[in-house]
Amino acid sequence: GAVVSQHPSRVICKSGTSVKIECRSLDFQATTMFWYRQFPKQSLMLMATSNEGSKATYEQGVEKDKFLINHASLTLSTLTVTSAHPEDSSFYICSARNSQGGGELFFGEGSRLTVL
């Protein structure tokens, strides 16, 4: 099946610094990628929809200046958590839909962010 690679899988950073997470579709082109956040023992919360070549669409309550999304190519989207705080610690998961596929989303392995 289609593969989505997410990097890094784990990152620890100091409060006030910025962290970038990459999401790549390895064997298909994805005009749209999605970023989710998952809290412990909770479901996935859609943060934003990343659109290749245009601005991301953020869900209500998600700060666009806090969570910068860039979708520079058909196979790469990045999420940058700016000026991270401990409350930003979470599991971030990206997903992509194969433009030529059957509609299902393929997910990255997730990135565990810990802000000290």
Place this chain on the structure above:
Amino acid sequence: AQSVAQPEDQVNVAEGNPLTVKCTYSVSGNPYLFWYVQYPNRGLQFLLKYITGDNLVKGSYGFEAEFNKSQTSFHLKKPSALVSDSALYFCAAGGATNKLIFGTGTLLAVQP
């Protein structure tokens, strides 16, 4: 508003017994329905989907799900559970919009 409900936080079943994980949905337009499985500290793995066609959908690892339009349900089933099936299962639905909405997840625990 679109929503997906998984009424059970946890389902316990003995190995070899059949299992059912429940899901109901509310979306605008024709529903697109999915089941995903998540192992600890991992991303989600696709199990199966319903777009159109037969109401009974067969997926990976022996799982299947039945689309019931009148009950707006899409329950996940397996005839004989394995200990290795123990994981967190998510139902998801999409409709007229491009977004997938996820249920809250059901933890499946299969006892040997």
